[in-house]
Amino acid sequence: MPRQRPLEALVLHYSQTGNTAKLAEAAGQALSDRGWKTRIMSFRSPEETRSLNTPDLLVLGTPTHFWKPPVMAVSRIRALPRFVGSYAFVYTTYGGVFASDSALVLAREAEALGARVLGGASVYCPHNFMTGDGRRLGDVYPEFGLDQPNPEAMADFLGALESVARTLEAGPAGGFDLARLGSSRKMLSFLDSLVPLSVKRDFLPLPRVDAEACKQCRMCLSVCDTGAVRFVREEIVTNAGTCMRCYQCVRACPQGARVTDWAKIEKLLRGVKKLMSPPVTRTAAVDAPTEGSEP
Numbered sequence: 001m002p003r004q005r006p007l008e009a010l011v012l013h014y015s016q017t018g019n020t021a022k023l024a025e026a027a028g029q030a031l032s033d034r035g036w037k038t039r040i041m042s043f044r045s046p047e048e049t050r051s052l053n054t055p056d057l058l059v060l061g062t063p064t065h066f067w068k069p070p071v072m073a074v075s076r077i078r079a080l081p082r083f084v085g086s087y088a089f090v091y092t093t094y095g096g097v098f099a100s101d102s103a104l105v106l107a108r109e110a111e112a113l114g115a116r117v118l119g120g121a122s123v124y125c126p127h128n129f130m131t132g133d134g135r136r137l138g139d140v141y142p143e144f145g146l147d148q149p150n151p152e153a154m155a156d157f158l159g160a161l162e163s164v165a166r167t168l169e170a171g172p173a174g175g176f177d178l179a180r181l182g183s184s185r186k187m188l189s190f191l192d193s194l195v196p197l198s199v200k201r202d203f204l205p206l207p208r209v210d211a212e213a214c215k216q217c218r219m220c221l222s223v224c225d226t227g228a229v230r231f232v233r234e235e236i237v238t239n240a241g242t243c244m245r246c247y248q249c250v251r252a253c254p255q256g257a258r259v260t261d262w263a264k265i266e267k268l269l270r271g272v273k274k275l276m277s278p279p280v281t282r283t284a285a286v287d288a289p290t291e292g293s294e295p
């Protein structure tokens with residue numbers, strides 16, 4: 001029997017410098033090419049996701065921050081409407097340091113919303129910390145993801161998504177073991193789970209204000225997802241306890257008045273990377289019926 005209506009996909013992404021958004025676009029395009037009705041949205045602002053229908057497939061993507069999905073992304077996910085009856089595909093993008101169990105954590109968040117996860121990916125992308133001259137590390141150095149995701153990684157990512165799509169096109173889906181989305185480096189992931197976010201984050205310097213250059217335009221306040229940057233008694237202040245060191249404020253300042261020590265950050269990241277195995281894109285998904293078989 002031909003299907004009464006096209007299958008629907010909702011692609012939700014949280015992205016600060018475009019890597020995660022770019023994969024959302026590619027995922028949306030791949031599903032549209034298969035005849036799905038597809039909607040792609042950012043969920044960085046709560047207003048953007050107020051009225052959402054329950055799709056057949058929810059695609060949910062975030063970056064990895066400190067080996068986990070960003071805390072603000074998780075809190076926005078928890079504020080989304082429930083997706084009972086939807087299936088889900090989750091993905092995280094990471095900058096070649098370590099993605100740890102980020103995709104697994106996202107999968108659990110999607111399941112807590114009522115969706116059933118059928119696959120996911122950790123995609124190696126350009127690292128978005130900056131060099132001193134305003135470019136992302138990953139747009140300069142091969143070891144920080146220059147030219148990633150490469151064509152093979154992109155094919156793996158879209159292949160896993162299409163495996164989920166084909167499964168749903170064929171009818172109700174079988175089971176998928178979420179543990180397949182966990183890191184292959186179990187010992188490191190275990191150690192990671194023992195270290196609080198505040199400890200990892202405090203290795204990185206707090207962005208400062210160059211008072212002479214600052215014109216108090218407050219752009220830094222508007223891009224801060226956690227509300228850590230505030231205007232108090234005619235001064236821009238940054239709360240060290242809630243600042244996530246994402247450095248969006250440094251990027252956004254038109255005067256270059258938000259500053260930080262990029263050289264120190266780069267050195268630290270290079271040190272951590274030496275302890276890690278070479279980064280790869282990893283995917284896992286349900287086994288789909290072979291293309292062309294009867295739905």
Ligand SMILES: Cc1cc2nc3c(=O)[nH]c(=O)nc-3n(C[C@H](O)[C@H](O)[C@H](O)COP(=O)(O)O)c2cc1C
Nearest residue numbers: 015016017018019020063066067095096097098128
């Ligand atoms: C605050 C912060 C923490 C990060 N932590 C990690 C990390 O733990 N491991 C990693 O490989 N990359 C890390 N990255 C790099 C990003 O995960 C990566 O560049 C991602 O693709 C950025 O996605 P976006 O462009 O959609 O924001 C971090 C980036 C930021 C801003």
